[in-house]
Amino acid sequence: MKSLYLTGDQLPFNLDLTLSCGQVFRWFREGDWWNGVINQKLVSICQDGDILTYTGWSESEIIQYFNLHLSLPGIISSIRRSITTYSGLACDPFFEYAITAGQGLRIVKQDPWETLISFICSQNSNIPAITRRINLLCERYGSPIGDNKFGFPTPEALAHLDCNLLRECSTGYRAPYISRTAAMVLQQPDMLTRLQDLSISDARKKLIELPGVGPKVADCILLFGYNQMEIVPVDVWIRSIITSAYFQSSLQTPSKNTWSYDDISNFCREYYGPYAGYAQQLLFAARKDLPAPSLPATPGG
DNA sequence: ATCCAGGTACCCA
DNA sequence: TGGGTACATGGA
Numbered sequence: 001m002k003s004l005y006l007t008g009d010q011l012p013f014n015l016d017l018t019l020s021c022g023q024v025f026r027w028f029r030e031g032d033w034w035n036g037v038i039n040q041k042l043v044s045i046c047q048d049g050d051i052l053t054y055t056g057w058s059e060s061e062i063i064q065y066f067n068l069h070l071s072l073p074g075i076i077s078s079i080r081r082s083i084t085t086y087s088g089l090a091c092d093p094f095f096e097y098a099i100t101a102g103q104g105l106r107i108v109k110q111d112p113w114e115t116l117i118s119f120i121c122s123q124n125s126n127i128p129a130i131t132r133r134i135n136l137l138c139e140r141y142g143s144p145i146g147d148n149k150f151g152f153p154t155p156e157a158l159a160h161l162d163c164n165l166l167r168e169c170s171t172g173y174r175a176p177y178i179s180r181t182a183a184m185v186l187q188q189p190d191m192l193t194r195l196q197d198l199s200i201s202d203a204r205k206k207l208i209e210l211p212g213v214g215p216k217v218a219d220c221i222l223l224f225g226y227n228q229m230e231i232v233p234v235d236v237w238i239r240s241i242i243t244s245a246y247f248q249s250s251l252q253t254p255s256k257n258t259w260s261y262d263d264i265s266n267f268c269r270e271y272y273g274p275y276a277g278y279a280q281q282l283l284f285a286a287r288k289d290l291p292a293p294s295l296p297a298t299p300g301g
Numbered sequence: 302a303t304c305c306a307g308g309t310a311c312c313c314a
Numbered sequence: 315t316g317g318g319t320a321c322a323t324g325g326a
Contacts, residue, residue: 022307123308129324130307172322177309214309235307260316284307306325313318 004052004059009071014104015047018066021285023224024108025118025131026138026152038065039111040143040151066106067227075229075275082273094245094291095272095279101286107224107278112192113185114152115225120177120212122220129170136169137178155189158182177212184210200228215261223277232268232280234261237287242268245290 006013019027019034027036033046043056054062063069076099083092110118121137122130141157142150158166159182166175185191195203200222207218219233232238242264272279283290 119307120309122306124306124321125308125323126306126325132324167322170323172324173309173320174322212309216308220307233307236305237307258317304326306323309321311319314316 001053001055002059004054004062006050006052006068009073010068011050012072012104013047013050013052013066013068013106015045015052017102017104017285018106018108021102021105021281022127023281024110025127025134026114035149037138037145037149037151040145042145042147042149065109067109068106072104072106075278078275079272079279082276083271085273086271095283097291098279098282098286101289102282105282105285107227107229107281109227110224111152112195112221112225113155115221116181116185116192116207116210116213117152117158117178119217119220119224120174120181121171123174123212123214123217133170137166137171140169155182155186159186174212180211181213196226200231203228215265219265223281229275229277230269230273231277232265232272233277234264234268235284237284238268238280239264241283241287241290246271 015034016029019036020029027034033044035042035044037043038057038061041056043054045052045054045062047053052062057065079095080091083095084090117137118130118134121133125133137153137158138150141153141161145151158178161179161182163175163179166178171178191206195206198206203226204215204218204222207213207221208215213221216233216235219231222228222231223233234242239259243259246267247259268280269276
């Protein structure tokens with residue numbers, strides 16, 4: 001058991017919020033500890049103030065996984081600067097609330113393959129059901145790690161599976177998406193690695209070629225699996241938050257009263273800047289108790 | 302019970 | 315190119 005003392009721009013850090021905010025589905029709180037499986041290794045971590053205590057992985061792995069080499073205060077400053085540049089206003093009180101509520105939230109660096117299958121599983125579902133679904137898949141098709149823990153299933157393990165079997169993991173109509181996507185990744189084993197070398201928009205196009213992957217799932221993979229921090233996934237919550245907070249006022253023009261996925265995602269990227277994905281995650285984490293929005297900005301300028 | 306959820310594929314004009 | 319709809323399942 002080792003300890004890591006967080007200092008400087010590694011703070012603030014909120015382990016509970018980071019692991020429970022719906023970006024990752026394979027961590028379990030057991031007492032004071034969070035247990036998970038990363039790269040087929042059982043790992044544990046707990047937080048006491050500025051001290052992280054851990055087993056099963058190294059300090060450098062922890063820093064990489066939680067992006068602790070990035071300055072969270074710096075990210076927040078960048079978002080605030082972008083808001084001011086876009087809107088001309090000194091501050092966005094609505095977004096300030098999300099910053100307060102999401103104090104210490106970190107976007108993690110997940111394995112792209114696990115992120116891909118996890119967010120195919122996420123579509124049209126809610127976080128408890130997604131968590132249950134993914135962990136059923138791991139129990140049935142992952143390799144046992146010990147203490148009733150399982151690794152994430154490999155592409156081989158999921159490819160060409162009978163969809164009736166996959167449905168026993170509560171995957172529903174997503175079952176063929178999972179097996180067919182696994183088959184395509186199996187057929188091109190370096191595909192997910194090579195996405196790193198493509199432009200964001202090319203990587204996104206390649207992801208959307210996979211069955212069950214549309215714009216939202218692709219964007220989640222880009223943000224959580226590849227840490228493309230400017231990418232803003234738009235789910236029903238973000239759509240509702242952004243339209244009510246920013247689009248309800250003067251922009252309700254007769255020609256434009258519905259907003260496309262790209263309208264919302266692109267507005268967020270312009271408004272929040274290079275760390276728009278981080279802004280999105282703060283809003284998502286605070287989605288259930290955001291205040292009535294003020295109206296500091298409108299799309300298009 | 303009814304509606305909803307970190308959406309996508311498919312069809313149709 | 316864009317709008318409507320079916321889809322399996324479980325949570326609230």
